[in-house]
Structures are given as C-alpha cells and as structure tokens.
Amino acid sequence: MGAIITISIVVAVLGVLVIGSVVEIHAQSAPYRRMTDQGYAALASRVVDDSNQSGARLAAVIYTAPTIPNQPLPNTARGEIQQGLDVALSATAQEARQAKALTPPATTDDVASQFTAILEDRAAAAASVVATIDQLLGMAPLPIAGAPTTTTTSTTHPAAVISVSQASAQLAAAGARIEQSDRAYAAWAQRLRRGKIPGAGPIRVPASVWAPSGSPLSSVQLGESAALLNAAVALVPFHQMVITAVGLAPPAVPSPTPNNPAGSGTIATSCDPSNLTSTVAGPVPTVLPPTGSVTPLVTVTNCGTVAEADVTVTETLALADAPGKGPPPSGASGSSARTTVTTIVSGRSQALSFPALTVASGHNYTLTITLLPPTGQANLAGTSQQFLLQIVG
Numbered sequence: 314m315g316a317i318i319t320i321s322i323v324v325a326v327l328g329v330l331v332i333g334s335v336v337e338i339h340a341q342s343a344p345y346r347r348m349t350d351q352g353y354a355a356l357a358s359r360v361v362d363d364s365n366q367s368g369a370r371l372a373a374v375i376y377t378a379p380t381i382p383n384q385p386l387p388n389t390a391r392g393e394i395q396q397g398l399d400v401a402l403s404a405t406a407q408e409a410r411q412a413k414a415l416t417p418p419a420t421t422d423d424v425a426s427q428f429t430a431i432l433e434d435r436a437a438a439a440a441s442v443v444a445t446i447d448q449l450l451g452m453a454p455l456p457i458a459g460a461p462t463t464t465t466t467s468t469t470h471p472a473a474v475i476s477v478s479q480a481s482a483q484l485a486a487a488g489a490r491i492e493q494s495d496r497a498y499a500a501w502a503q504r505l506r507r508g509k510i511p512g513a514g515p516i517r518v519p520a521s522v523w524a525p526s527g528s529p530l531s532s533v534q535l536g537e538s539a540a541l542l543n544a545a546v547a548l549v550p551f552h553q554m555v556i557t558a559v560g561l562a563p564p565a566v567p568s569p570t571p572n573n574p575a576g577s578g579t580i581a582t583s584c585d586p587s588n589l590t591s592t593v594a595g596p597v598p599t600v601l602p603p604t605g606s607v608t609p610l611v612t613v614t615n616c617g618t619v620a621e622a623d624v625t626v627t628e629t630l631a632l633a634d635a636p637g638k639g640p641p642p643s644g645a646s647g648s649s650a651r652t653t654v655t656t657i658v659s660g661r662s663q664a665l666s667f668p669a670l671t672v673a674s675g676h677n678y679t680l681t682i683t684l685l686p687p688t689g690q691a692n693l694a695g696t697s698q699q700f701l702l703q704i705v706g
Contacts, residue, residue: 353415354505354516357428360411361519364432367408368491368523368530371401371439375529378446379541379548386584387660389618390547395452398443402454405436427501434494435523441487442535448473449480449539450548453620453658477543485536491524492532498522550619552687555589555695556626557582557662559682560610561702562669566600580698584616584660589694594633594679598703605645606669607702611682613654614662617690624654625685630670633677633701641673675706 374397381390412432416425447453451474475483498521505516524530529538542548560579582588601607609628615621629649632641640646650668657663672678684696 351516353418353425354518356415357412358518360408360415360432361521363404363411364408364435364523365519365521367401367404367439368435368521370397370404371442372523372529374398374401375442375535375538379538379545381545381547383547383618386616389659390545391450391452391550391618392455392659394446394450394548395455398446399454401439402443405432405439409433409436424501424505427497431494431498431501434490434497438487438490438494441490442484442530445475445480445483445487445539446542448475449477449542450474451550451619453656455658477539480543481536481539484539485532488524488530488532488535491530495522495524550689551617552619552621552690553584553616553692554621554624554657554684554686554690555582555584555614555616556611556682556684556698557584557614557695558610558612559698559700561599561601561700562608562610563602563604566602566705582695584614586692586694589616589692591694591697592699594681594699594701596701598677598701600703600705601672603674603705604672605674607672607678607680607704608669609667609680609682611665611667612662613657613665613684615657615659618659620656620658621654621687622656624657624687625651626654626665627651627681627683627685628667628670629681629683630672631679631681633679635677638676641676645671645673645676647678672702672704674704676704678702678704 374394378390378394378397381393383390386392409429409432412429415428443454502518502520505518507515524532528534558579558581565579580592582590607630611626611628613624613626627649628651629647631647634641648670650670652665652667654663654665670680678701680700680702682698686693686696
C-alpha cells in the first residue's frame with residue numbers, strides 16, 4: 314500500500330510539473346510571438362514601400378506612353394516605353410520574392426502567406442500588362458546588361474501582334490486583378506491595425522493602393538489605354554535594317570597605292586539618314602594580298618524602332634576579270650552563302666558569321682553583300698554593299 318501511495322504522489326508531482334512547464338512555455342512564447350509578428354511587419358513595410366514605388370512607376374509609364382516623342386536611337390518612344398515596362402516587371406517580381414523570403418521565423422496565423430499572395434498577384438498583374446502592351450505594339454523586352462549573347466542572335470523575340478480589342482480586354486482584366494490585390498492588402502493591413510492577430514497587438518503598416526479610381530492602373534483606364542497606344546504616331550513601327558560595316562579577311566593592302574587609293578577595303582555607315590548608302594563596285598579595285606579565300610566581316614544594324622526577326626543577309630562572289638583573262642582554277646570562279654539574323658532589337662548591331670569564299674591569286678572578283686529588308690521597310694539605302702577585289706598574284 315505504501316508503494317502505491319508513493320507512486321501516486323510521484324505521478325501527481327510530475328503532472329504538476331508538466332502543467333507548470335506548459336503554462337511557463339505559453340507565457341514565454343507570447344512575447345516571442347508578439348516580437349516575431351511585429352518584426353515581420355517592419356520588414357514587410359519596407360517591401361510595401363518598394364511596391365508603392367513600382368506601382369507609381371508603372372502607372373506613369375502607362376499614362377505618358379501615348380504622348381512620348383520620338384528621339385534619335387536608341388531613345389525612341391518605343392524604346393523608352395519598353396524600358397519602363399521592363400523595369401516594372403523586374404521590380405514587382407523581385408518584391409514578390411522578397412515577400413516570400415521574409416519567413417522564417419513563422420508568423421502567427423496566415424499573416425505571411427496572405428502578404429506573399431498579395432505581392433505575387435501584383436507581380437502577375439504587372440507581367441500581364443507588360444506582355445499585353447508588347448503584343449499590341451509588337452515589342453520585346455530589352456536585352457539585360459551583362460547577359461550572355463551570341464554574335465548572331467538575341468535572347469529576345471518580338472511579341473506576336475494582337476488586336477486593339479483583345480489588348481483592351483487583357484489590360485482591363487489585369488487592372489481588375491490589381492484592384493483585387495489592393496482590396497486584399499487593405500483588409501490585411503486593417504486586420505493588423507485592429508489587433509486581430511492573437512497575441513500580436515495592434516500593428517501599423519503603410520497604406521498601399523496601386524489603382525485608385527481613375528488611375529492609369531485601374532481596370533477602366535487600363536482597358537482604354539489600348540486604343541490610345543495604338544493611335545500614337547510615335548509608336549507606329551518603323552522598319553530600317555541596314556549594313557553598317559563591311560571589312561575583309563585577309564585585310565586589304567593597308568598602304569594607299571595608285572591602284573588602291575582607299576587602302577582599306579572597308580565601308581562603314583551609320584543610322585543617320587544622310588549616311589545611309591548602298592555602294593557599287595567602282596573601277597578601282599580593293600587590293601588583297603595573295604590568298605586562297607576571302608571572308609567578309611559584316612555588321613548589320615537595326616535602325617528602326619521595332620525588333621526584327623529572321624533577316625537574311627547574302628554574300629556573293631563573282632569573277633570580274635577583264636576580257637581575255639584565263640580562267641581561275643576549278644572552284645575559284647565564284648560562290649555565295651547566306652546567314653540569318655534570328656532577332657535584333659531596335660538600335661542594336663550584330664556582327665555576322667560568313668564562311669570563307671574561294672578565290673585565286675591574279676584574278677578580280679566582285680563581292681556583293683545584300684540584306685533582304687523586312688516587310689514594311691521603304692528606304693532601301695544601306696541594304697547592299699559591293700567591292701571590286703583584286704587578288705595579288
């Protein structure tokens with residue numbers, strides 16, 4: 314009997330200790346939870362401030378886009394708008410990632426998950442706005458500084474063009490999503506402010522409204538912006554692809570001679586309309602040292618305001634000997650090759666890779682570089698460059 318009594322006493326004591334420990338842990342955790350929630354709110358407030366700035370920047374781009382004037386490359390109206398859209402897209406995506414990274418430690422209830430969802434909705438809505446305007450105007454995101462590129466391609470592609478009515482519907486839907494995110498944020502902030510989070514006490518966070526009534530990011534205004542963007546004269550696509558430089562490998566004889574007054578065999582133009590020219594082979598040849606092949610070093614430039622895709626450039630080598638000259642060896646009478654510029658954005662240049670063309674010493678050739686202009690290009694100046702080559706025998 315004594316043993317039973319002793320065991321009962323031990324169990325009772327242990328029960329008291331366990332209950333006391335639970336009470337103590339609960340008491341100690343309340344301040345910890347309060348500190349965690351308030352610390353989270355302080356960090357979230359910084360993200361909210363950034364989000365407010367991103368929303369204001371995106372609204373400013375939408376508001377000013379139809380009236381931005383064209384300036385010389387690369388500061389065209391389309392380029393300015395694309396840059397603003399790309400910045401907004403990048404910033405909102407970064408803010409959504411920052412919101413998700415604020416935990417752990419975990420907050421009370423679903424405070425963190427709600428905030429993350431709001432920032433992710435804003436980022437998704439911004440992405441929809443950017444994608445729709447790109448589709449409406451046939452634009453593409455600008456290359457990221459420092460990102461790897463190749464000599465013939467770009468990582469961006471112009472968007473497939475959509476109608477004004479389709480763009481209007483998509484933009485209005487994005488605006489509705491922004492408005493919904495604003496309402497969700499207001500409810501979240503009110504919940505914190507009124508101390509509805511158990512153990513957290515009243516917490517204040519910044520106000521955040523991207524799309525008040527009548528603002529550029531509201532559903533109505535965004536839907537109406539499609540027609541305004543489509544009607545803006547400065548945003549009408551202008552096509553102008555040109556050959557801006559051609560060199561030769563091996564290089565031409567460097568010192569001017571009576572037969573080679575230029576001494577370089579290289580032409581270069583620019584996007585200045587007064588400098589855009591298409592050359593033809595003159596009577597004075599460009600002299601190359603003894604060689605069995607020649608490779609043109611060609612650079613093309615998009616002098617227009619819209620990204621271009623699948624632009625074909627051709628090199629053609631034709632025998633140009635005087636009458637009575639004996640034939641060159643087999644395979645050295647002329648040839649041709651072509652390459653394709655997959656995508657090139659406005660204001661950018663790309664060096665092209667051409668195969669070497671077979672030549673023979675002691676013979677003359679006409680080398681022609683021709684760019685097939687994209688549909689819609691009216692001015693063909695600068696789309697063809699030609700040399701008369703003399704290979705020293």
